[in-house]
Each structure stands twice: as structure tokens, then as C-alpha cells.
Amino acid sequence: MSATATLPRTASVAVPPLYEARNITKRYGNFHALRDMNFHIGASEVVGLLGDNGAGKSTLIKMMSGIVRPDAGEILIDGVPTRIENRSASERAGIETIYQDIALVDPMSITRNIFMGREITNRWGFLRHAEMERRAIEVLGSTVHISGIDDPEKEVGFLSGGQKQAVAIARAVYFKRRILLLDEPTSALSVRETEHLLDYVSRLRSENVSSVLVTHNIYHAFMVCDRFVVMSHGAKVFEAAKRDTTMEEVTDHVIRT
């Protein structure tokens, strides 16, 4: 392997990363969506995941979220080998994801989307609507300030692309614990909304929540990320800490490969 393999992990020999994927392969038929991929997330760290369309970034994100199963490889949580083969397992590992395809249910309300699968209920499983609505309002007001969402009971199908993205962000933010995965979260947001989200990711780092930010915007990546990983054709082609690289070098690797 190249010099990329020896980067920051050596700095934290004693403390294993929060999350580590080793030699992951994912095939769709004969096509390799992930090829011997190594990836890790340290404590209080924001990782920028870059690469052209089709590089395998979303596949890696979904693999970490437990909804894509790797064909080969190993996953370690806090250094302990762990099987993450469904969403419940990744949730237990403290992983929360904003998916690129949003993953909202159009005919359901904003509140129901935020709490879908993790409803607040009484002991018999009946929904506590008022409590969920109160919390939905709180989280929608505090993370991405997005205009036009006036009623948490509104069906998500009636929202704009940016508003939907805000709901998906609010949901992940509400339930975040240790690791937040953001797959192109700003694609439908305005400049101001994007800045707000990036600020929020930085703030999370100081609260010991690590993030992975997938983006095509290298300026955004340089604003918040501590380390960059560039993928191409399902494999890692470049990795560097922010202090050891430049925007030109990272851009060069994204374009060249």
C-alpha cells in the first residue's frame, strides 16, 4: 500500500477509532462497488469523503448504515469486531445517517417522518403525538433554519427539495449519538442554509460527535473537515489530513481519477 495507509491511525495507537472498516468489498453482479476499501472515523473528527459520481461513496455510507451488506471485510466498533448487517445494528453502534436519496415517506407528516421507526409511545405502543410534535418543532427550529416549513403536521410530499432535506437532517440530528453520516446533504440547500449546516457539523465535533461529509464541493469540505478521503471506482485513491494537504492537491486527486 501507499503512504496513505500510515496516516492518522498511528497517532492514536492506544485509542482505537470509533468506527473502522477493513478490506471491504461489495459486488453487484460482477461490478465492484467497493474494492478492498479501508475507512475509519476517529473521535471528534470530521471526515470529508470525496470522489466523482459512481465512485462508491453512497455505497460506503449505506454499508456503514447497515443497509448494504459487504461481501467481504471486517468492521470494528471501538476496536471490537462487530457485525453491522441491518439498520438496528448500526443504530446500536451510534450511527445516524442523512441519505442521499433523503429516505422520507411522502404521504406521512413531517413529525411522523422524523420519528418513523423510533416513535415516542406509551408502554402499549400508542403514539404520544403532542410530545413528538413538540420535539419536532424544537429540532426543526434549531438545526437548519429553512423557510417555509410552517406546520409539522404537513405531508412531506408537499415540501420542496430543500425543505425535505431539512427534515432528513433534523431527523438524523435529533437521534445522533456518536457518528453522523451526511451523504451530499447540501445539494438542495441555499448558501445560507448550507453554511448553517456546516457550522452545525463543526459544533457537533466539539460535542464529541464525529461526522462523515460526502460532498462535491471542496470548499465546503475544507471549511469543516479534518481529513479527506478520495474514492474512485470503489477504492480509496487518496487520503490526507487537512494540515498535510492543500485544496489544489485534493482537487487534483478528485479530477484525475
Place this chain on the structure above:
Amino acid sequence: MAAHNITADSIAAARGGGSLAGRFRHYVRTRPEGGIVVLFVLVQMVCIVAGLLVPAQFRYLIPANIRVTLQSVTPLGIMSLGVGMLMIAGEYDLSVGAIYSFASVFAATTTNLYFGGATNPIAPFLGMVAGIAVGVLAGIINALVTIKLRIPSFIATLGAMLLWNGGVLLYNGSAAVSFQPGSPFVNLFSGQIGVIDAGFLWFIGLAVAAYFLLHHHKLGNHFYAVGGNPGAAVAIGIRPFRVKMAAFAITGGLAAFAGMIAMTRVSSVQPGGGQGMELQSIAACVIGGYSLTGGRGSILGAVLGTGLVFTIQDILLLLRAPGFYFDMFVGALIVLAVVMNTAIRRKG
């Protein structure tokens, strides 16, 4: 600039403001049953006025008419509660009519043969439990075939319909089966309280239970999620298999119960009695605002959709229209309801 935060004021404004008319408009536009509520109330008002104005020609309000209408709503209404929940979860069950027949025949024959028959007052209750168990089991089989073998439920349950329809003939032959339970059973499921019959009260009770399950319970929320966007449901940790299994089982159980209510009322069961109800129940749900692609619908919609179908049948009977008019009117109603609901939603 618009306000960025959701406030009590913004919520109130979005929900139609302070006026009653505004809130009503908001309700009609946003709820799946919004359109059908209006249509149902209008039709009832017209019928009641006509019944008051020309009581001799249009006997809508005489007790016998009300009693018969409430009785005839009950079986399809109970069935539609389940069929609708399953539609919300994104699946169809075309075998409900066959389950309705098969489970009833099974309940009647086991009552007559194994539990001491009419002489034992407990027998029909045990027969009913057996019949509901058959319905639930049939629903679970539908779920397993649909989900594990990855066959569209439309096809899987079409096969099940043919299977159970053949099964009842194989098991029982085509003869009607007599069902003469003792009076506790008859009173409980078919007794009369004024113009209301006990079966109708069971329908209302089950509708209330279904309402709490679908709209206020976690499981109902998951029906909407897996039907509205299966990919999102999986991505967030909901397991479609379990959820759909529950929906299929409830649907089968309700279809069986509907058959037994009908059988108790007429003291016998025809092996082919449920034929056609599979499409009628889907029609009732569609009229009530359910989406054919899943994720949308409400219990009130299923109840009023069924109610409207039978109101139309009743009107045609009172006007002595030939039987085929019924199908034509229900056909027109389905199209009208879908056009209306789509138009309302576009405006919303």
C-alpha cells in the same frame, strides 16, 4: 423574509386559521377521507330530505329500511377495515372473499361436528375461534408467499383466492351449511336493539379499534411507512416483513369474522358467498380516499366508503331500479371519488 421557526401562530395559520370554515377547508384538503366526508353528508342530506318530503314513495327513513341497510353494510365494512390497512401497507389481498367463505364454512362445520353442535352453547364460540384462526393463518400464508417468494401480492392472493374457493368445495361440496347456534351466540352477534343490529355494533367497535391501531399506534405508523416508501422504511430500521405479516394476518382475521357475522344473521353459509367482495372492499377503500400505491388512507374513509356504496344500493332498491344499475353506479362512484380526491390534493 419568512419566519424561520415554526411557531404556534404559523401552525394555526397553516391549519386554516381561527375560522371554522378555514379549518374545515384544511381538513378536506389534507385528510384522505376529506372529500368522501363531504360527499357522504351531502348524499345523506338529500336522502333524508327526500324521505321526509315523499315518505310514501321514498321509504328511506322507515325503520325496516334503516335496519336492513345497517345489516348489509356490516360484512363488507368489517372486511374493508383490513383490506384498507393492507393497502396502506402497500399490498393487496384478493383472497378475502374466499377466506370469508372458507373460514365461515369451516366454523359452521366444526361447530356442527366437533363441539357438540347446537346443543352445546359454547360450541359456536369455539367454532368462531377456529374460523378466525383459519382466516389469520390464510393471511400469514399470503404474507409468506408474497414476501419470501417476492411475488406481487396481487398475484399471490389471486392464487390464494382460487385455492380457497376450490378448497371449500373440496372440503364441503357446494351445498349450503346450516349454522344454528344457541341464543347467546345469536344475541351477541346478530341481536336487534331497535333498528341497530349487534353485527353493526361489532363493525363500529372494530372500526374504533382499527382507528386506534392505524392512526395512534406504532404498528399503524409502520403500515404507512412500508407502504409509502419501503426503501425509506428499511433505511430507518423498520422491517417490512414483520409489518406486512401483521397487516395480512389482520386482514385475513377480519375477513373471516365478517363471514361469520353474515352467517349468523342468515343461519347458514353458502360456499361461494364471499365471491366479489375482494373487489368491492378495494372499491370501498378507493372511494374512501385510499391510494392504490400504498401509504395513504384512513379508517373513517373505509367506513364512509362502504357506507356510501350501500347507501347507493339502498337508493336504487327504494327506487326499484334493476340490479345492474348498482354496478354501474358503484363504477361511476369509484371514478368520481378518485377524480375528486386528486383534484382536492392538487389544490392543497
